[in-house]
Amino acid sequence: MNGERISPKGRGAGFNPPNRFDPEHHEIELETVEDxxxxxxxxxxxxxxxxxxxxxxxxxxxxxxxxGFEASLNPYRGxxxxxxxxxxxxxxxxxxxxxxxxxxxxxxxxxxxPALLRRELESPKWRPRVLSLSGVTDPYQPIERKLRLTRRxxxxxxxxxxxxxxxxxxxxxxxxxxVLAALAAHQAAGVFVSITTLxxxxxxLLEPRTSRPSGRLEAIRAxxxxxxxxxxxxxxxxxxxxxxxxxAILEAAAKAGAQTAGYVMIRLPSAVAPLFEDWLQRHRxxxxxxxxxxIRSMREGKLNDARFGSRMxxxxxxxxxxxxxxxxxxxxxxxxxxxWPVSAAAFQRPGGDGDKxxxxxx
Numbered sequence: 001m002n003g004e005r006i007s008p009k010g011r012g013a014g015f016n017p018p019n020r021f022d023p024e025h026h027e028i029e030l031e032t033v034e035d036x037x038x039x040x041x042x043x044x045x046x047x048x049x050x051x052x053x054x055x056x057x058x059x060x061x062x063x064x065x066x067x068g069f070e071a072s073l074n075p076y077r078g079x080x081x082x083x084x085x086x087x088x089x090x091x092x093x094x095x096x097x098x099x100x101x102x103x104x105x106x107x108x109x110x111x112x113x114p115a116l117l118r119r120e121l122e123s124p125k126w127r128p129r130v131l132s133l134s135g136v137t138d139p140y141q142p143i144e145r146k147l148r149l150t151r152r153x154x155x156x157x158x159x160x161x162x163x164x165x166x167x168x169x170x171x172x173x174x175x176x177x178x179v180l181a182a183l184a185a186h187q188a189a190g191v192f193v194s195i196t197t198l199x200x201x202x203x204x205l206l207e208p209r210t211s212r213p214s215g216r217l218e219a220i221r222a223x224x225x226x227x228x229x230x231x232x233x234x235x236x237x238x239x240x241x242x243x244x245x246x247x248a249i250l251e252a253a254a255k256a257g258a259q260t261a262g263y264v265m266i267r268l269p270s271a272v273a274p275l276f277e278d279w280l281q282r283h284r285x286x287x288x289x290x291x292x293x294x295i296r297s298m299r300e301g302k303l304n305d306a307r308f309g310s311r312m313x314x315x316x317x318x319x320x321x322x323x324x325x326x327x328x329x330x331x332x333x334x335x336x337x338x339x340w341p342v343s344a345a346a347f348q349r350p351g352g353d354g355d356k357x358x359x360x361x362x
Contacts, residue, residue, distance in 0.1 A: 007282060008046050008101065010208050012082035013089075014278045016098035017271045020090075046105050048080055050143060053108035058116035062135065066308045069165065072135030073117065075149040077108035079137040081169060083196075083207045084279045085236050087267040088136045099271035104209075107143060114152040121160045121349070128347035130163040140170035142209060154179045161346040163188040167233060169195075169207060171215040177226040186346035190229035192262070193220050195249050197242045205283050217256045224257030229341050231260030234326070238266045239294035240287060243322055247329045254333040261335040263326050265314045266295060268304045294318055 007014040060072050078092055082104040089099035097106055110116070120126055133139050139150040157164055158179050166173060166180075166189075173180075173191055183189035197203050198213045211219070223230040232253035237243050250261055268276055280288040292303065298314030299305040305314070313319055330336050 006044055009044055010082075011046065011101060011104055012084035012086075012206070012208055012279070013100040013104060013275050014282060015275075016100040016102055017274055019093045019096065019098055020270060021093055022096070046101060048104075048143075049106050051106060051108050053077055053110045055110055055112075056116070057120065058110060058113050059120050059131070060135065062132075064308060066312055067135070069132035069135060070129050072132040073113070073139075073153060074134040074136050075110050075113045075139055075153060076134075076137050076141060076143070077110075078103050078106055080104055080107055080141045080143065081138055081207055081210045083169070083210065085206065085238065085266055085268070085272065085276055086137075087269055087272060089272050089275070090270045091136060093271065100275055107141070109143070109147065110149065111147075113149050114156050117153050118156050121156070121162055128162070128344040130165055130342055130344050131157070133164050133166045138168050138170060138210075139166065140168045140172040142170075144170075145172060145175075151176050151179065154183075157188075158182050159350055161186050161188050161348055163342055163344040163347065165189075165340075165342050166191045167194060168219075169193070169210040169216065171211040171219040171222075174219050174222040177223060177228060180223070180228045181226045184228045187341050187343050188346050190231065190260075190340060190342040191219075191223050192231045192233045192260070193217075193223075193253070193258075194233040194235050195253065196235065196238075197245055198248055198252060199245075202242070205279075217252055220253055220256040220258050229260070230256075230258050231262070231340070232258040234261070234263040236264050236266035237322055238291065239298065239318055239322065240291035241284070243325075246322070246325050250326075250329045250333055250335060254335055259335065259338060260340050261326075261330055263322075264312050265298065265319065265322070267311060268295070269306065270304075273303045 005015055058073055062070055062072060079086065089103045092099055092103040133150065144150050154176055161183065164183065180189045180191065193216045195213060195216050196206060200212045203213055220230045220232065232250065234246055234249050237246065253261065277292065280291060295303055298316050298319045305311050313323065
């Protein structure tokens with residue numbers, strides 16, 4: 001087993017790359033534990049750990065000029081969905097962990113998020129604007145079904161008519177259609193469902209613990225039926241792997257009720273690049289060079305371009321072709337005809353205890 005690596009089942013990352021901020025990195029020599037079947041099984045099927053996050057604030061201000069929100073709320077740090085391409089993976093390195101398996105198996109939970117959110121909305125320093133839920137990791141990853149932190153934050157927002165735009169890959173968002181509909185009645189809520197591929201087999205490899213594509217389309221359909229504005233994000237676009245699906249994804253989403261669409265080109269910052277290369281070697285070895293070379297063709301010969309503006313869409317003939325296909329498909333399907341109908345104009349703080357509006361949701 002010397003030199004080999006065990007790829008865990010049901011996870012996106014195949015290993016833990018070194019933390020760029022830590023001068024030391026340790027890896028187990030598998031031949032030393034080859035007789036320990038229990039330990040080897042723990043490597044094949046690592047369990048998810050949920051750790052308390054002691055943050056004392058919950059709203060993060062965005063300073064990036066090419067991101068479409070000013071402030072965001074993230075109830076969780078790390079994401080069990082395990083999307084191999086996730087640009088947020090390196091955030092775990094700031095916590096002393098790895099962007100690989102640690103990111104999807106060691107989830108930090110902000111149990112105080114609803115109370116912290118209420119405190120910040122009550123503060124006279126809060127300037128009403130649309131919140132993004134969330135700007136980094138998915139607010140509807142599997143543990144949300146049990147902990148309901150995202151729902152409880154939405155209930156707080158409903159009291160204040162605090163506007164929110166959600167981006168998620170999980171159909172669990174439909175559980176909260178009642179709260180979202182109450183906000184949408186004041187043009188204060190909308191949901192973007194992210195769809196990378198319509199191929200369930202490919203989705204299970206790229207995004208092992210997300211909802212399948214059919215479930216995400218059903219989420220768009222259910223939200224639209226509840227009166228919640230819904231859009232689709234084709235994200236990320238990976239040239240040579242899923243770019244040919246852009247017209248089909250947009251058409252399926254439009255038929256489900258999506259009125260708005262966007263796309264983001266794959267981003268491979270720091271430790272994400274070797275994780276993605278390893279994923280290609282394991283799952284698409286014959287297409288690996290083609291995919292990486294097409295990404296480089298849009299990133300001036302590199303796998304990542306961190307510059308504002310170009311990092312989201314890429315540059316060069318391949319990027320221009322993808323942009324034309326996206327625009328022509330949206331035009332054909334009447335997507336993006338109307339502005340995204342979410343505004344912070346309805347924000348209001350409840351009155352005193354005697355006249356505070358009480359919103360109850362089952």
